[in-house]
Amino acid sequence: MTNPTPTSPAPIRVRIAPSPxxxxxxxxxxxxxxxxxxxxxxxxxxxxxxxxxxxxRFVATSEQMIFDSLRWLGLxxxxxxxxxxxxxxxxxxxxxxxxxxxxxxxxxNGTAYRSYETPEELEAVRxxxxxxxxxxRYNGAHRExxxxxxxxxxxxxxxxVIRLKVPAEGETSFSDELRGEISFSHNNVDDQVLIKSDGxxxxxxxxVVDDHLMHITDVIRAEEWISxxxxxxxxxxxxxxxxxxxxxxxxxxxxxxxKISKRKNPVSLxxxxxxxxxxxxxxxxxxxMGGGMPAPTEKNDTAEIFTLEKMLAGxxxxxxxxxxxxxxxxxxxxxxxxxxxxxxxEAFFEAMRQTVFSDRYLQAIAPLVQTRIETxxxxxxxxxxxxxxxxxxxxxxxxxxxxxxxxxxxxxxELLTVIEATPFTVEDLEPALKQLGIDKEWSVxxxxxxxxxxxxxxxASPPLLESMIVFGKARTxxxxxxxxxxxxKLANQKR
RNA sequence: GGCGUUAUGGUGUAACUGGUUAACACGUCGCCCUCUCAAGGCGAAGAGUCCGGGUUCGAGCCCCGGUAACGCUACCA
Numbered sequence: 344m345t346n347p348t349p350t351s352p353a354p355i356r357v358r359i360a361p362s363p364x365x366x367x368x369x370x371x372x373x374x375x376x377x378x379x380x381x382x383x384x385x386x387x388x389x390x391x392x393x394x395x396x397x398x399x400r401f402v403a404t405s406e407q408m409i410f411d412s413l414r415w416l417g418l419x420x421x422x423x424x425x426x427x428x429x430x431x432x433x434x435x436x437x438x439x440x441x442x443x444x445x446x447x448x449x450x451x452n453g454t455a456y457r458s459y460e461t462p463e464e465l466e467a468v469r470x471x472x473x474x475x476x477x478x479x480r481y482n483g484a485h486r487e488x489x490x491x492x493x494x495x496x497x498x499x500x501x502x503x504v505i506r507l508k509v510p511a512e513g514e515t516s517f518s519d520e521l522r523g524e525i526s527f528s529h530n531n532v533d534d535q536v537l538i539k540s541d542g543x544x545x546x547x548x549x550x551v552v553d554d555h556l557m558h559i560t561d562v563i564r565a566e567e568w569i570s571x572x573x574x575x576x577x578x579x580x581x582x583x584x585x586x587x588x589x590x591x592x593x594x595x596x597x598x599x600x601x602k603i604s605k606r607k608n609p610v611s612l613x614x615x616x617x618x619x620x621x622x623x624x625x626x627x628x629x630x631x632m633g634g635g636m637p638a639p640t641e642k643n644d645t646a647e648i649f650t651l652e653k654m655l656a657g658x659x660x661x662x663x664x665x666x667x668x669x670x671x672x673x674x675x676x677x678x679x680x681x682x683x684x685x686x687x688x689e690a691f692f693e694a695m696r697q698t699v700f701s702d703r704y705l706q707a708i709a710p711l712v713q714t715r716i717e718t719x720x721x722x723x724x725x726x727x728x729x730x731x732x733x734x735x736x737x738x739x740x741x742x743x744x745x746x747x748x749x750x751x752x753x754x755x756x757e758l759l760t761v762i763e764a765t766p767f768t769v770e771d772l773e774p775a776l777k778q779l780g781i782d783k784e785w786s787v788x789x790x791x792x793x794x795x796x797x798x799x800x801x802x803a804s805p806p807l808l809e810s811m812i813v814f815g816k817a818r819t820x821x822x823x824x825x826x827x828x829x830x831x832k833l834a835n836q837k838r
Numbered sequence: 839g840g841c842g843u844u845a846u847g848g849u850g851u852a853a854c855u856g857g858u859u860a861a862c863a864c865g866u867c868g869c870c871c872u873c874u875c876a877a878g879g880c881g882a883a884g885a886g887u888c889c890g891g892g893u894u895c896g897a898g899c900c901c902c903g904g905u906a907a908c909g910c911u912a913c914c915a
Binding site for chain 1: 839840841842843844845846848850851852853861862863864865876877880907908909910911912913914915
């Protein structure tokens, strides 16, 4: 281990701070892995903090899924909401009082101010700026309100936000450990909202306050945060605090090089677990993203295959390559195959039992087929789609008689959107899907037949919605996505 | 539009502080093995390093200028 990291007297402490807004994300696992390695290599601590400050995007089941997925991968944390620690609470929604206290310091020393505009007013300003081809920025209208103006707004009972008062002149720069000196002119740094009108902090404030209070020494996060780093630095300075080291990692990409997204890739860790990817294989693959490990040099060199232990021993942060790596499922599958083949027959059998043929899964499927078969051997005929990675329905099967391919695919895309946005229960899905049918003038039969064929590959199946629930949201959505992809490719080939 | 980051085969990476013909893996194609399909073995195609200048005996690596992609540009993270 020859990392060029300056050895700091304080123990190394890093953190990941996922938001419970949906399924746990591969990006979280990626950044989590890097943080984990960094901490373990230096005898430091790895903290898990839940950033649940956005009430509008909060998903109740999300936090537990984050815990489960990270544990599944073996990325365990030393401090966190569920295991506690000396600097808790580790859930930001439980720390709102702390932020409110700290923001008073800023208000008192003039580095923050109250701003009384309504969201509508701000939106109007933004539109005008855009129309005038100006950069959309907060216009600073409330930076210097007189006591009378403030009193007037207060008397009106207007809600306010608290904003960071970015200096009018000069610039803020910092040294990224991976990228070197980066600087931003203050002209380009907005007066960021610190406390929203609902009293919750924004990411920026909560993040800085917590990182300081939790003694975080190294902030290892994704590249998308570079632009907001000057705001964070300004905050540290406004508080008079030391600034941690920053490491901005490259962003995982889709095949088309855009930031990895659920539209174009399975990004849910739940999907990878349910599809039978092995934790060491996923970790290994993530470790390949952006380099850091010694590269293979000779023919049939297997240096690309390594365990977490090997990463702890050999991963070099100074070897990370900064171009955004494409998350290539094809190579991940090859790697996973390597791991599967390396298993002993007993271990392989066990892996099968614990995933595709788990008691839990079979128990959920059984009642759906029991009344529909006459011999047990028919189970497979009816339930095959539960055990397949993909089903590819033929056009003759999925295309309703009175519909064109084009409108059918458009409707399938709508199905995807609705299912994605609806709580994954029969009670919620059924009305939502029926409503979509009404809106688009698709009969219930056409509607459900299309969905059935895409998800199960057949025109006859156990109850569709119940089957989808058992099959799982992540994989159901993936089938819809793959269906659309496949059909799009076929259409392109014909052209 | 503004700001920032990045740039090596289709994809992931390699190439010591500038030094042979740009290497390895995935993928693709072919051959072998084989009842089939995988796996495995052997082999092939595929980049002249985003473009243009410059420095140098010599540049993927250094300098200058472009371009493109991506990210940010929210009372989301």
